[in-house]
Structures are given as C-alpha cells and as structure tokens.
Amino acid sequence: MTTPAAASHSEGLVRRHARLWIALILAWLVVTTTAAYGLGETARKGASAELARQSESAAALHAAVLRSELEKYRALAPAMATDADVARLLLSSRPDPAMLNQRLEALADQTRASAIYVIGTDGVTRAASNWRQPISFIGADYSFRPYFVKAMRDGSAEFFALGTVSGTPGLFLARRVVDGNRAIGVVVVKVEFDALEAEWRASGEPAYVVDPGGVVLITSIPTWRFRTLRPMDAESRRLTLADQTLGDGALTPLPFQTPDNGATRLIEAPLDGVDRPWMHARIDTMTPGWTLHLLTPDRGAIETSVANARVLAALIATLAFGVAAVLLRRRQQAVVRQRAAEAARQExxxxIEERTRDLRQANVALNRQIEERMRAEASREALRDELVQAGKLAALGQIAAGVAHEINQPVAAIRTQAETASAYLERAQEAKAVRALGRIGELTARIGAITQELRAFSRKSEPQLRPVSLNEAIDGALLLLGGRLRQGGVRLVRARGGDVQVIADRFRLEQVIVNLMQNAAEALEGRADGRIHLTVRRVGELVELRIADNGPGVADSIRDQLFTPFLTSKANGLGLGLVICRDLVAGFGGELDLRPAETGAVFVVSLKAA
Incomplete structure (x- = not known):
C-alpha cells in the first residue's frame, strides 16, 4: 500500500526528471544549431578560399596566354615601319603597291594577323594584306581613326575597336613611318582574338578583358563584347561610340555587378538565363590599363562543403548528447531504484510493526521453503553430474571405437614382426631379427601415439602442423599394411616421384592413409586381380594423394551419406573411419573427397603444399 506522502514524493521525482529531459533536448537543439552554423560557415570560408586560389591561378594562366598572343604582334609593326619597301611606297609619286601587297599578304598568313596595311599621311590606305579580298582596305580613309591620329602624333598607338570595313572587332597596333625627321605614313597590324576566345570558351570559365574605361574588349561570351562594368555618362558614351565605331546598342552595363576593389570573391552572374554563383578573379595584363576578369564556376562545391560540415557537426553534437542522455537515463534509473528500495524498506x-505475528509465521513457512529448495538444488546438481558423466562416456565411446578401429592393424603387424623376429633368431640371423624388433618398436611408438591422442581427449590439444614429407608418411602407412596386402593378394601400384612436402601432422596423416588403404584392401577381398593405385601430383598450391582400387566401388545408396557417422556397408564396421579421416584432413586445412570412377573407388586427399 502506497502512502499519500510517498505518492507525492514520486510525482515530484517524475516532474524533476521530465524537466531534466526537456532541458537536455533544448540544449541539444541549441548546441546542434550553433555548431552546425559555425562549422558550416568555417567550411564555407575554407571552400571559398580554395576556389579563390583556383580562380586566381586560372586568371594568371589566361593573362599569360593573352600576353604571349600579343607579344607575337607587338614587334611586327615596328619592324614593318623600318622596311625600305614601305618607305619607298609612301615616298613615291606614282606608287605601285603590287609587290608590297603580296609581301604583306604572305606575312599576315605566316603570323596569323587579321590584316597588315600601310596608310599615307592623308589617312588613305596605300597597301594591305587583304588586297585580294572583297573587304580590301586599299583606298579606305582612316584619317579619323584614333590609332592613326595618335600614331602620327606620338609615334605608336594601340586601339581596340570595330573595323570600319570588315565590321569585326580587333586590336589595332599602329607605328609611324618616318623619313629622316619627317612622318610619311603609318603601318597598322590588326589582331583578332577569335581563337583565344574559343579556347577560353572551351574551358567553361567565362573570361573578359576590360580597357581603362571599363569597356569589355575581349571575351569568351560574345554578347558581353563592348558592354561596360558600370553605367557611363552621356559624354563618355558618345565619345566611345564614335571612337570605336560602335552601334547605339553597345556600352550597356553587364548583367551583373563586378567588384570595384578587384578582390577575389563570389558574385551572382546570369548565364544561360540562370543566376549562379561564380568566383570572380581579376588580374592586370601587360597592356597598359587592360585588366583580365575570370569567372570560375562554383559547381556546388561550397554548398556541398557547408552541408557536409553541418551534417558532421550535427552528428557529433547528437552523439555527445546521446551519451549524455544515456548517462542521465542511468542516473535516473539508479535514483528510481534507490527511491523504490527506500520506500520498500519503510513499507x-x-x-513489521503492524504484523509481527504474521511475519514470524511467514518466516517459518519461508524456512520450510528454503529447505525444500536446497533439497531440490542438491537433486538438480546430482542429476547434472550424471548427465555430464553420461555425455563424457558417450563421447569416449565414440573415440574408443575409432581408436580400436585404427589400432587393430599395428597390433597384428607387431605380432607378425614378433613371429618373424623369432624365426630369424632360430635361424641365427640376428641382423634381420634386430630389424624386425626395430619395426616392432616403431609400431609400438605408433600405438603409443594413438593412445596418447586418446589420453589428450580431455585437453583438446591441437595437432602439430608442420611441413611433412608425403613419401615418408606413405612409407609409414605401408609399413603397417604391407603384410596385410601381401596376404590378401593385393598388388600395390605406387607412382613414386620426387619428395613433396605438405602441411600436416605426421602421425595423423599416416592414420588417414592407413584407414583409406585398409578400406580399399577390405573391398578387394576375394578378388584375384586386386590392385591399389597410389598417385601423388601437384595441382597449383595443393598436393593430391589419390588412393584408387578396382573393387566394387561405393553403392549409390550410401554415396551421398558416405561421411555420416555410424553409416557403414560393412557387417562389422562402426561407420567412424571415414568420418575421422575427413575431420583429420580438415584439421590440416585440406579436403577428403570421393571422386567418380568407372570401376572401384577413388579417394583423393588434397593438402596444402609446404
């Protein structure tokens, strides 16, 4: 019966436990959220920094390719400005540009320049590499082009614009031609960047080059050409449109904001109609005022790193709080058990105070029950000992039956050798008698080894596996069975080859060979042409010992259960020989099988080669 005070105390304990669990869950939520956010942001910074390093390296590589491309052409205009044929053409009153046109055409093909042309002081083109083409520059007036004006004034000029004749964008490299101290014309090399832009486009990283005014000149995205990093005022826009011969649709801002400070950071840029994050990197080029901008795709790497970090943080926090929950649960269970024990003690x-008399009667009854239980426990212990002894006797009976099956042949051989030794002694042939007695000693040692295995049954000792000569094991087995085979008229055919080492226990391997040959000999009883074939061969990492006879073979009715204990076709057999043999071979790490044969039975022992 539970008192009201105990019930109230139990309810208070339940409420305290519930508050602890609520606090633990709230702490888990707070810590998990904080850790996931913090570790995610750390991972975001690390992934962003790595992407920024990759983007800066790629931008430097793009700038190096651009610089290499420009350096090929920057030396071409000064070289042509000092050419005698160019000066002769510009100074002649009746010029014939045919030969110079061919030279310029060949030079443009060799250098892959878009066009090379010579302009007089009046701004009219005298000779050009594209003189054969429909868009030939010969006769075109370029006196208004900024690169012509600046070259005539300063000696050289570089200007990126649309061609007035070809309509294609390119970089115009101009160099003044002088005769003494007098300017007589300008040589211009036009460079187009179609191949370079195609390479950038194939890399999958949008790149664009911007002039000092913020106008995109070279880009892997054709729609970005002649757009600006930021809006231009009306006057600057008018002058740039005029200088670069652009249409009214040019000089509009790019569809994304380029960082003003040139820092490498993530931006949102719409490509293929979808806003995606890109890592923006900027690097100066060798051309004054030109800067190269590169957008490296994020490809979800940053968000993947953040997600992985947050999942890891959540797992760690959950694991830590899971351990805390287990500890709290155990502590609460301990408190509950302690409270229950205290309540039981008080109850x-x-x-005891209320029912002392009933307790004494119950104590007497309990003593009687204890005595009865002790007697039952004693009976149970005795019964268990009997069962253990019975189990041991049954196991020893099986082992003894198998050992008796194997000792029969050595005992018979000992008797035969003893009779032989006696006969030799009667004939005064001491040397042969000594050999017979030595064989008796060997057979006695063999019997001792078998009985030692019986004594070691209780210790369950493991066999001593080591490299063993298979020929020596066969010789030992034949020593036991030679007389039996001769008496039975069984001819042994043994293919003796080189010595082969196998992993086995010497005595147990001999026991297997003796048992299998004994079975073969018994199967050949009464046959005049009985033969047993012993063959040893190497198969990969295994060594196979084949024991074959030409007897009646194994009946189909027992072939599938041949290795079942106590299953035998012999009148006086125990059905343990083959079972013991297979277990011994399995202990060596090998296999014992019955192979199909046209006549007789073929048993194969497969062992690991040493």
Missing part, C-alpha cells in the same frame, strides 16, 4: 518496517 517493510511498517508492516
């Missing part, structure tokens, strides 16, 4: 004391 017991109350009942």
């Amino acid at each position: 017991l004391e109350r009942r």
Whole structure:
C-alpha cells in the first residue's frame, strides 16, 4: 500500500526528471544549431578560399596566354615601319603597291594577323594584306581613326575597336613611318582574338578583358563584347561610340555587378538565363590599363562543403548528447531504484510493526521453503553430474571405437614382426631379427601415439602442423599394411616421384592413409586381380594423394551419406573411419573427397603444399 506522502514524493521525482529531459533536448537543439552554423560557415570560408586560389591561378594562366598572343604582334609593326619597301611606297609619286601587297599578304598568313596595311599621311590606305579580298582596305580613309591620329602624333598607338570595313572587332597596333625627321605614313597590324576566345570558351570559365574605361574588349561570351562594368555618362558614351565605331546598342552595363576593389570573391552572374554563383578573379595584363576578369564556376562545391560540415557537426553534437542522455537515463534509473528500495524498506518496517505475528509465521513457512529448495538444488546438481558423466562416456565411446578401429592393424603387424623376429633368431640371423624388433618398436611408438591422442581427449590439444614429407608418411602407412596386402593378394601400384612436402601432422596423416588403404584392401577381398593405385601430383598450391582400387566401388545408396557417422556397408564396421579421416584432413586445412570412377573407388586427399 502506497502512502499519500510517498505518492507525492514520486510525482515530484517524475516532474524533476521530465524537466531534466526537456532541458537536455533544448540544449541539444541549441548546441546542434550553433555548431552546425559555425562549422558550416568555417567550411564555407575554407571552400571559398580554395576556389579563390583556383580562380586566381586560372586568371594568371589566361593573362599569360593573352600576353604571349600579343607579344607575337607587338614587334611586327615596328619592324614593318623600318622596311625600305614601305618607305619607298609612301615616298613615291606614282606608287605601285603590287609587290608590297603580296609581301604583306604572305606575312599576315605566316603570323596569323587579321590584316597588315600601310596608310599615307592623308589617312588613305596605300597597301594591305587583304588586297585580294572583297573587304580590301586599299583606298579606305582612316584619317579619323584614333590609332592613326595618335600614331602620327606620338609615334605608336594601340586601339581596340570595330573595323570600319570588315565590321569585326580587333586590336589595332599602329607605328609611324618616318623619313629622316619627317612622318610619311603609318603601318597598322590588326589582331583578332577569335581563337583565344574559343579556347577560353572551351574551358567553361567565362573570361573578359576590360580597357581603362571599363569597356569589355575581349571575351569568351560574345554578347558581353563592348558592354561596360558600370553605367557611363552621356559624354563618355558618345565619345566611345564614335571612337570605336560602335552601334547605339553597345556600352550597356553587364548583367551583373563586378567588384570595384578587384578582390577575389563570389558574385551572382546570369548565364544561360540562370543566376549562379561564380568566383570572380581579376588580374592586370601587360597592356597598359587592360585588366583580365575570370569567372570560375562554383559547381556546388561550397554548398556541398557547408552541408557536409553541418551534417558532421550535427552528428557529433547528437552523439555527445546521446551519451549524455544515456548517462542521465542511468542516473535516473539508479535514483528510481534507490527511491523504490527506500520506500520498500519503510513499507517493510511498517508492516513489521503492524504484523509481527504474521511475519514470524511467514518466516517459518519461508524456512520450510528454503529447505525444500536446497533439497531440490542438491537433486538438480546430482542429476547434472550424471548427465555430464553420461555425455563424457558417450563421447569416449565414440573415440574408443575409432581408436580400436585404427589400432587393430599395428597390433597384428607387431605380432607378425614378433613371429618373424623369432624365426630369424632360430635361424641365427640376428641382423634381420634386430630389424624386425626395430619395426616392432616403431609400431609400438605408433600405438603409443594413438593412445596418447586418446589420453589428450580431455585437453583438446591441437595437432602439430608442420611441413611433412608425403613419401615418408606413405612409407609409414605401408609399413603397417604391407603384410596385410601381401596376404590378401593385393598388388600395390605406387607412382613414386620426387619428395613433396605438405602441411600436416605426421602421425595423423599416416592414420588417414592407413584407414583409406585398409578400406580399399577390405573391398578387394576375394578378388584375384586386386590392385591399389597410389598417385601423388601437384595441382597449383595443393598436393593430391589419390588412393584408387578396382573393387566394387561405393553403392549409390550410401554415396551421398558416405561421411555420416555410424553409416557403414560393412557387417562389422562402426561407420567412424571415414568420418575421422575427413575431420583429420580438415584439421590440416585440406579436403577428403570421393571422386567418380568407372570401376572401384577413388579417394583423393588434397593438402596444402609446404
């Protein structure tokens, strides 16, 4: 019976435990959220920094390719400005540009320049590499082009614009031609960047080159050409449109904001109609005022790193709080058990005070039950000992039956050798008698080894596996069975080859060979042409010992259960020989099988080669 005070105390304990669990869950939520956010942001910074390093390296590589491309052409205009044929053409009153046109055409083909042309002081083109083409520059007036004006004034000029004749964008490299101290014309090399832009486009990283005014000149995205990093005022826009011969649709801002400070950071840029994050990198080029901008795709690497970090943080926090929850649960269970024990003790004391007489009667009854239980426990122990002894006797009976099956042949051989030794002694042939007695000693040692295995049954000792000569094991087995085979008229055919080492226990391997040959000999009883074939061969990492006879073979009715204990076709057999042999071979790490044969039975022992 539970008192009101105990019930109230139990309810208070439940409420305290519930508050602890709520606090633990809230702490888990707070810590998990904080850790996931913090570790995610750390991972975001690390992934962004790595992407920024990759983007800066790629931008430097793009700038190096651009610089290499420009250096091929920057030396071409000064070289042509000092050419005698160019000066002769510009100074002649009746010029014939045919030969110079051919030279310029060949030079443009060799250098892959878009066009090379010579302009007089009046701004009219005298000779050009594209003189054969429909868009030939010969006769075109370029006196208004900024690169002509600046070259005539300063000696050289570089200007990126649309061609007035070809309509294609390119970089115009101009060099003044002088005769003494007098300017007589300008040589211009036009460079187009179609191949370079195609390479950038194939890399999958949008790149664009911007002039000092913020106008995109070279780009892997054709729609970005002649757009600006930021809006231009009306006057600057008018002058740039005029200088670069652009249409009214040019000089509009790019569809994304380029960082003003040139820092490498993530931006949002719409490509293929979808806003995606790109890592923006900027690097100066060798051309004054030109800067190269590169957008490296994020490809979800940053968000993947953030997600992985947050999942890891959540797992760690959950694991830590899971351990805390287990500890809290154990502590609460301990407190509950302690409270329950205290309550039981108090209840017991109350009942002792109220029912002392009933307790004494119950104590007497309990003593009687204890005595009965002790007697039952003693009976159970005795019964268990009997069962253990019975199990041991059954196991020893099986082992003894198998050992008796194997010792029969050595005992018979000992008797034969003893009779032989006696006969030799009667004939005064001491040397042969000594050999016979030595064989008796060997057979006695063999019997001792078998009985030692029986004594070691209780210790369950493992066989001593080591490299063993298979020929020596066969010789030992034949020593036991030679007389039996001769008496039975069984001819042994043994293919003796080189010595082969196998992993086995010497005595147990001999026991297997003896048992299998004994079975073969018994199967050949009564046959005049009985033969047993012993063959040893190497198969990969295994060594196979084949024991074949020409007897009646194994009946189909027992072939599938041949290795089942106590299953035998012999009148006086125990059905343990083959079972023991297979277990011994398995202990060596090998296999014992019955192979199909046209006549007789073929048993194969497969062992690991040493």
